[in-house]
Amino acid sequence: xxxxxxxxxxxxxxxxxxxxxxxHKNSVHCALLLVxxxxxxxxxxxxxxxxxxxxxxxxxxxxxxxxLFLFVVMLLNVKGEVPLLTPGAAKGFGFFFALLILVELLWxxxxxxxxxxxxxxxxxxxxxxxxxAALGRLLYTTWLYPFEITSILLLVAVxxxxxLAKRKFF
Amino acid sequence: MIGLQTVPLLWYQxxxxxxxxxxxxxxxxxxxxxxxxxxxxxxxxxxxxxxIAFSRQHGDMDGHIIVFFVMAVAAAEVSVGLAILVAIFRxxxxxxxxxxxxxxx
Numbered sequence: 150x151x152x153x154x155x156x157x158x159x160x161x162x163x164x165x166x167x168x169x170x171x172x173h174k175n176s177v178h179c180a181l182l183l184v185x186x187x188x189x190x191x192x193x194x195x196x197x198x199x200x201x202x203x204x205x206x207x208x209x210x211x212x213x214x215x216x217l218f219l220f221v222v223m224l225l226n227v228k229g230e231v232p233l234l235t236p237g238a239a240k241g242f243g244f245f246f247a248l249l250i251l252v253e254l255l256w257x258x259x260x261x262x263x264x265x266x267x268x269x270x271x272x273x274x275x276x277x278x279x280x281x282a283a284l285g286r287l288l289y290t291t292w293l294y295p296f297e298i299t300s301i302l303l304l305v306a307v308x309x310x311x312x313l314a315k316r317k318f319f
Numbered sequence: 320m321i322g323l324q325t326v327p328l329l330w331y332q333x334x335x336x337x338x339x340x341x342x343x344x345x346x347x348x349x350x351x352x353x354x355x356x357x358x359x360x361x362x363x364x365x366x367x368x369x370x371i372a373f374s375r376q377h378g379d380m381d382g383h384i385i386v387f388f389v390m391a392v393a394a395a396e397v398s399v400g401l402a403i404l405v406a407i408f409r410x411x412x413x414x415x416x417x418x419x420x421x422x423x424x
Contacts, residue, residue, distance in 0.1 A: 197375040225414055295388060
């Protein structure tokens, strides 16, 4: 009985904070509201028995990435010369296409074919589902090459960020 | 064997769809490059939620692995993107994406 209650709570907080991210004036508040979204999603991940991913979500997203965001927000110190919403007709088009995407996504999810292939009842899970051990085992066997490529990607990102932020190139 | 699920998969998918749409709204109607970045993170997270929910439904952990990779790519994307943003701000004193139109001719 607890699960629907927690789901309602976390999803309510997530949607509320997400709306705040998009429509709040102050960039710092936007970043903090995004932390709210990420934390409530971590809660939902735990409901889905993905404990390790939830921990990663808190540490990597809510921790590392958001700190980076906050640093840049404070570094740039943009003083409200950016209008809140894009001016003119582009705003109407933006909302229209977003509505179109929502309708399309809900159509896909709700249509009879949307859940095709997925078991109608959630299957029982092995005891170690979502544990670091199970994830690590998959990561270092089936997904070894993608994992190694990811490490190269991160290295390239580090070098790229340093080069871009260096003053003398620009 | 653990935990039978009481919240159906559909609800998680609907939540993911709504969060993704809010992210799309952010990208389309805000002009601050920082907020656009945050909205992109929002969309990535919505997709992550969808993957985790399907993973739970199938009892298969491959979805968790994909989420792991999405997080790694998001971290790389954010670090490079924010570095670009800092470079743009240093040169043009703006974070408004409409003011960056050098290629417009």
